[in-house]
Amino acid sequence: MPAPTGPALPLIGKSDTRPTWCPGCGDFGVVAAVEMAVKKLKIPSQDVVIVSGIGCSSNLPHFLSSYGFHAIHGRAIPVAEGVRWANHGLTVLATGGDGDGFGIGVGHFVHAMRRNVDLTYVTMDNQIYGLTTGQASPTSQLGQKTKSTPTGVIERPIDPISLALASGATYVARGFSGDVKQLADLVAGGIQHKGFAFVDVFSPCVTYNKINTFDFFRQRVYKLESAGHDPSDLVQAFARSIEWGDKIPIGLFYRVERPTYEDLEEVLTAGPLAHQPAGIRGDSAALLDEFV
Amino acid sequence: MSELTVCAGGQAGDGIASVGEAFARSFSRLGLHVFGMNAYQSVIRGGHVYYLARTSPERVYSQGDGVDLLYALDRATVEVHAPGVRPGGFVLFDPEKFAVTAADVPAGVTLLGVPTLEIARKYTTQSILQNAAGLGAIAFLAGIPLDLLHEVLSDSFGRKKGEIVDWNLGASRDGYEFARAHATPHPAAIRRAGPPKLLLTGNQAIALGAAAAGLKFLAQYPMTPASSIMHWLAEHSHSLGIVVKQAEDELAAINMAIGASFGGVRAMTATSGGGFSLMVEAFGMAGMTETPLVVVESQRAGPSTGLPTKTEQGDLNLMIGAGQGDFPRAIVAPTHPRDAFLLTKRAFELAEAWQTPVLVASDLHLSENHATVDREELDLSSVPTSLFSVEPNGHDYLRYQYTPTGVSPRSFPGQAGLQYVAGSDEHDEKGHLVSDVKSGLPKWVAERARMMEKRMHKLDGLVAQAPRPEFEGPADAPLTFVAWGSTVGAVRDAMRALAARGVATNLLHFPTVFPIDPAAVRAALGRTHRTLLVEANYTGQFGRLLRAETGAELPERLLKYDGEPFYPHEIVARALEMLNHGGK
Numbered sequence: 001m002p003a004p005t006g007p008a009l010p011l012i013g014k015s016d017t018r019p020t021w022c023p024g025c026g027d028f029g030v031v032a033a034v035e036m037a038v039k040k041l042k043i044p045s046q047d048v049v050i051v052s053g054i055g056c057s058s059n060l061p062h063f064l065s066s067y068g069f070h071a072i073h074g075r076a077i078p079v080a081e082g083v084r085w086a087n088h089g090l091t092v093l094a095t096g097g098d099g100d101g102f103g104i105g106v107g108h109f110v111h112a113m114r115r116n117v118d119l120t121y122v123t124m125d126n127q128i129y130g131l132t133t134g135q136a137s138p139t140s141q142l143g144q145k146t147k148s149t150p151t152g153v154i155e156r157p158i159d160p161i162s163l164a165l166a167s168g169a170t171y172v173a174r175g176f177s178g179d180v181k182q183l184a185d186l187v188a189g190g191i192q193h194k195g196f197a198f199v200d201v202f203s204p205c206v207t208y209n210k211i212n213t214f215d216f217f218r219q220r221v222y223k224l225e226s227a228g229h230d231p232s233d234l235v236q237a238f239a240r241s242i243e244w245g246d247k248i249p250i251g252l253f254y255r256v257e258r259p260t261y262e263d264l265e266e267v268l269t270a271g272p273l274a275h276q277p278a279g280i281r282g283d284s285a286a287l288l289d290e291f292v
Numbered sequence: 293m294s295e296l297t298v299c300a301g302g303q304a305g306d307g308i309a310s311v312g313e314a315f316a317r318s319f320s321r322l323g324l325h326v327f328g329m330n331a332y333q334s335v336i337r338g339g340h341v342y343y344l345a346r347t348s349p350e351r352v353y354s355q356g357d358g359v360d361l362l363y364a365l366d367r368a369t370v371e372v373h374a375p376g377v378r379p380g381g382f383v384l385f386d387p388e389k390f391a392v393t394a395a396d397v398p399a400g401v402t403l404l405g406v407p408t409l410e411i412a413r414k415y416t417t418q419s420i421l422q423n424a425a426g427l428g429a430i431a432f433l434a435g436i437p438l439d440l441l442h443e444v445l446s447d448s449f450g451r452k453k454g455e456i457v458d459w460n461l462g463a464s465r466d467g468y469e470f471a472r473a474h475a476t477p478h479p480a481a482i483r484r485a486g487p488p489k490l491l492l493t494g495n496q497a498i499a500l501g502a503a504a505a506g507l508k509f510l511a512q513y514p515m516t517p518a519s520s521i522m523h524w525l526a527e528h529s530h531s532l533g534i535v536v537k538q539a540e541d542e543l544a545a546i547n548m549a550i551g552a553s554f555g556g557v558r559a560m561t562a563t564s565g566g567g568f569s570l571m572v573e574a575f576g577m578a579g580m581t582e583t584p585l586v587v588v589e590s591q592r593a594g595p596s597t598g599l600p601t602k603t604e605q606g607d608l609n610l611m612i613g614a615g616q617g618d619f620p621r622a623i624v625a626p627t628h629p630r631d632a633f634l635l636t637k638r639a640f641e642l643a644e645a646w647q648t649p650v651l652v653a654s655d656l657h658l659s660e661n662h663a664t665v666d667r668e669e670l671d672l673s674s675v676p677t678s679l680f681s682v683e684p685n686g687h688d689y690l691r692y693q694y695t696p697t698g699v700s701p702r703s704f705p706g707q708a709g710l711q712y713v714a715g716s717d718e719h720d721e722k723g724h725l726v727s728d729v730k731s732g733l734p735k736w737v738a739e740r741a742r743m744m745e746k747r748m749h750k751l752d753g754l755v756a757q758a759p760r761p762e763f764e765g766p767a768d769a770p771l772t773f774v775a776w777g778s779t780v781g782a783v784r785d786a787m788r789a790l791a792a793r794g795v796a797t798n799l800l801h802f803p804t805v806f807p808i809d810p811a812a813v814r815a816a817l818g819r820t821h822r823t824l825l826v827e828a829n830y831t832g833q834f835g836r837l838l839r840a841e842t843g844a845e846l847p848e849r850l851l852k853y854d855g856e857p858f859y860p861h862e863i864v865a866r867a868l869e870m871l872n873h874g875g876k
Binding site for chain 1: 317320321342487489491492496500503504505506507508509511528529530531533534537538539540541543544547548549550551552553554555556557558559561573574577579665667670672673674676678679704705706707708709710711712713714715716717724728729733768809
């Protein structure tokens with residue numbers, strides 16, 4: 001956990017690069033929420049690393065003043081895990097889209113959750129491939145017509161929330177980029193949470209997805225906290241996760257405390273790896289004795 | 293050169309590797325050099341497996357060309373290996389299990405039936421104890437003192453004490469005494485030659501070299517023959533302070549290692565050709581983001597799943613070409629565990645100095661087989677320098693600054709004022725994307741070209757700093773072998789065998805297979821009279837690389853692609869044929 005340090009250290013802000021997303025893109029709300037969340041927690045910008053894959057949303061690290069790693073498609077999570085294990089004094093976020101996380105990278109998503117590595121994964125889920133100009137994604141709804149599915153999607157969509165619950169994520173939330181304030185709270189909660197925090201965000205693509213629009217979600221979303229949902233109850237969380245239709249829940253589905261991977265990896269108990277001495281310590285002659 | 297080779301053979305599950313390693317370790321403790329080849333198949337039980345332990349007071353670089361003492365746990369071992377037993381040798385078996393007659397073995401070979409099962413039954417109903425009786429009998433024939441064999445056996449049980457250890461010591465004594473009563477030692481029986489040597493596999497040497505270089509993070513997915521790198525480092529993870537992560541797949545493994553390197557530690561991944569094929573995209577990302585990375589690629593016989601437990605040098609094209617686009621890389625190719633230690637250390641230094649991925653090209657023959665190394669050859673004392681060396685310079689910091697060498701100042705997360713985004717997209721000196729709204733605009737067209745040149749310029753530095761090609765043997769020999777990697781071992785042994793027959797040859801080998809200095813290699817080849825390219829693949833991949841880089845043709849080639857390592861006699865035969873009969 002990064003200790004909030006003195007006010008002399010600069011907090012996160014916008015970088016000198018402006019987002020190149022289409023006007024009205026849901027991702028503007030997400031980058032604003034991430035910035036708000038990190039600022040609110042007063043984590044110095046040099047202690048924050050945002051890792052992404054490839055896709056429109058994966059450009060996000062370029063727009064903030066923290067460290068970033070804009071990796072290849074689908075691999076944000078393993079890169080983020082590597083950063084985190086190299087220096088677990090850092091606050092590490094992974095960001096990306098639904099294709100990146102639930103298509104090409106879904107294996108890493110599942111394994112990161114079961115190992116409860118302490119990072120915060122924010123997906124900008126627009127249920128479409130945007131950067132490649134409009135093909136079906138793993139979360140496109142049944143029947144949706146796209147460039148790659150002109151007669152409609154015939155595969156059931158992945159439900160990221162129930163997948164996360166089943167995979168052992170210890171903080172599972174869903175936000176909406178039309179509600180930046182709540183989203184910032186969910187992201188901040190994820191960063192503060194010790195363990196893998198997953199925040200799936202309805203972040204509409206205004207160019208290629210004419211179904212799951214801002215209006216679509218505004219008419220349907222309701223907040224779990226105002227519906228009496230108990231986020232410590234896994235069964236309730238599963239029940240809420242499969243709600244889809246006229247009413248779609250957003251907010252915190254589930255939270256539980258479990259030891260993180262970093263807690264259980266004995267080498268890391270001596271402090272961040274990057275600050276531990278390198279090279280063979282102690283009795284190197286003894287190390288060679290096993291080969292006699 | 294006096295030498296002795298022991299072979300133990302049987303089925304998977306018979307404990308052959310342990311028996312063979314006990315011989316190899318007995319020899320190395322007597323100060324002898326050893327090459328130990330563990331030949332196995334992709335099965336857990338059954339099939340045919342064997343271990344060849346070849347020893348000599350002089351360094352042996354390969355499994356050699358014959359067997360002096362054969363311990364056959366099954367009839368198949370007799371059929372496969374007895375024809376290779378040299379005159380004066382022995383074939384040891386248990387007549388209770390199967391019969392062996394004089395017709396099964398070459399002239400001058402002695403059959404020795406040893407009641408190994410009967411000896412085992414004195415102690416336990418577990419038939420595996422027969423191996424201890426066989427070990428004892430072979431030890432007598434080989435000249436291994438019984439007390440030394442007992443030390444080796446006791447140590448192999450580690451901290452385990454009690455009746456299992458006692459049974460093994462007892463049964464090996466009984467086997468030893470049986471042989472003493474029924475035979476005399478082999479004429480080439482060994483004698484102590486000096487202080488104990490270290491016996492280790494190529495993979496253990498790679499792991500040690502990485503640890504000595506300051507490795508702090510290994511991510512790997514199991515794949516033969518690279519897995520034992522992870523096994524050794526996992527076993528020593530706590531004492532060495534190295535995080536060892538078994539990843540969900542090779543894609544994760546290499547991306548984790550890249551993330552860790554970006555995060556401020558020396559990082560590595562290791563795999564074989566199939567796994568490296570999966571890693572290719574991320575390998576390019578390490579090049580593009582200028583993130584130091586060491587990848588061990590231990591080749592096995594391909595294509596596809598191929599022969600998972602057999603060796604080949606068939607992945608060179610893959611390593612040279614891995615990744616879309618051009619980016620700098622280096623490939624080092626150790627020939628022996630001693631080299632594997634040194635070159636793995638070197639790989640880390642090169643990767644860090646030039647901020648780019650470096651491959652350590654091993655193969656099953658080097659990775660999994662044992663060889664001896666002197667303690668002084670493994671320097672574990674060097675303390676790697678800190679990675680943190682860039683001073684903050686505020687807003688002027690350019691992670692990808694154009695420099696004369698192509699190497700730019702590198703900061704790490706946590707360092708204030710030096711934040712940047714490492715991008716797999718093309719980027720400018722600051723790390724900003726030029727792939728979206730800038731690409732194609734005249735200023736950025738020029739910047740892109742300049743950034744490519746900056747990265748690729750690092751190849752010049754790599755050529756200058758990477759280990760150079762080496763000549764071995766008499767300078768003016770009529771025949772020069774050209775080889776790389778583990779194949780060099782059999783070539784060295786073949787050169788010695790040829791020299792013993794009065795035939796001088798030399799060797800040009802390549803500790804760095806890429807990049808090479810074309811002028812230097814042309815000059816080296818210019819000093820040869822005639823060459824023979826020796827490599828373990830179908831198309832002569834290194835020969836093709838040399839031709840591409842230097843224009844030099846190596847028309848005469850000895851290629852092997854049957855999954856087996858080169859045997860010195862194969863190289864000797866070809867050399868003699870060329871020198872006696874071949875015209876230019």
